[in-house]
Structure formats: structure tokens, C-alpha cells
Amino acid sequence: MLKQPSPTPRPIPDAAYWKQLRECYFASKKGALDEHDVKLQETLAKAGTQIDGSLVECEVRHGAYGRGLFSKKHIAQGTPVWSCNRYGVFTTRAQWERFLGSLPHHMQYDVVTWAYVMEWDEEFPQVVGLDLEPASLMVRVQVV
Numbered sequence: 594m595l596k597q598p599s600p601t602p603r604p605i606p607d608a609a610y611w612k613q614l615r616e617c618y619f620a621s622k623k624g625a626l627d628e629h630d631v632k633l634q635e636t637l638a639k640a641g642t643q644i645d646g647s648l649v650e651c652e653v654r655h656g657a658y659g660r661g662l663f664s665k666k667h668i669a670q671g672t673p674v675w676s677c678n679r680y681g682v683f684t685t686r687a688q689w690e691r692f693l694g695s696l697p698h699h700m701q702y703d704v705v706t707w708a709y710v711m712e713w714d715e716e717f718p719q720v721v722g723l724d725l726e727p728a729s730l731m732v733r734v735q736v737v
Contacts, residue, residue: 603660605653606703606727614700615725618681621692629682633725636678645726646676653727662730675728682713683721703729 615637622630649672650665668674683689693701707729713720723729 602655603703604699605655605660606730610700611726614696614704615681617692617695618723618725620695621683621688623691627682627684633679633681640679645728646679647674647727648672648676649674653730660730662727675731677724677728679724679726679728681723681725683723684713684717689721 708721708723711722
């Protein structure tokens with residue numbers, strides 16, 4: 594039986610990756626920022642060089658299921674682990690398509706894997722959301 598070669602592991606996103614993702618997000622809005630986008634800009638400006646909203650010590654690395662966000666130590670049940678305030682919202686198809694079109698292929702692959710649909714408001718009942726930080730890699734939680 595012929596053995597299939599193992600796929601090359603996807604690279605771990607670095608600070609430059611998240612910066613580019615955020616820049617493309619704001620560019621996709623073509624200057625028409627809504628209240629959420631303004632708050633997001635303020636959050637990012639206050640954060641300075643901190644690229645994520647982690648509340649516990651963690652790292653992004655490869656694990657049994659691919660890339661992921663892993664705690665560096667035990668976290669007691671019920672402990673908040675993330676401040677979820679660095680996410681983008683696409684209210685129109687045009688914004689989403691401009692955003693995807695502005696990204697290199699390897700980032701497009703990540704984005705369509707990480708994006709999610711969420712309830713928003715009366716004007717836009719459902720929108721596409723995307724974490725613009727390593728929270729995108731928080732896909733599996735194991736309680737020990």
C-alpha cells in the first residue's frame with residue numbers, strides 16, 4: 594500500500610500576520626466604519642503591541658489536531674481565559690469579498706476556516722464574524 598506524504602503543517606501566525614489581517618479588515622470597510630469598528634480601533638490602539646486578549650498565559654503551537662492555542666498551565670474551571678473584543682464584523686457581501694480578495698491565498702484559507710456567522714442587530718440580523726487575533730485558533734477546550 595502506498596503511503597501518503599504527511600501534509601506540511603500550516604505556519605503559526607505571528608504579529609505581522611495579525612497586523613496584516615487587521616489592516617485588510619479596515620481597508621475592506623472603505624472608510625465606512627460603524628460603531629463596532631470605531632470601538633475595535635480604540636481597543637487595538639490601547640493594546641499597543643499586545644496582539645491578543647488572553648487573560649491567562651498561553652501559546653500558539655502545533656498539537657495533535659494542528660495549530661491551536663494552548664494554556665501554559667492548569668486553568669481552574671470557570672476561570673475567564675479570553676477577552677473577546679478584537680473581532681471583525683462583515684455586514685455586507687461586498688465587505689467580505691473585498692476583505693478576502695485583499696489577502697494572500699494562505700491567509701484566505703485560514704480566514705474561511707475561522708470565520709463564523711453570528712446574530713447582530715435589527716438592520717443586519719446575521720453577519721460574518723472573524724477574530725482578528727489568536728483567539729481564532731481556540732477551537733477545542735479540554736477540561737481536565
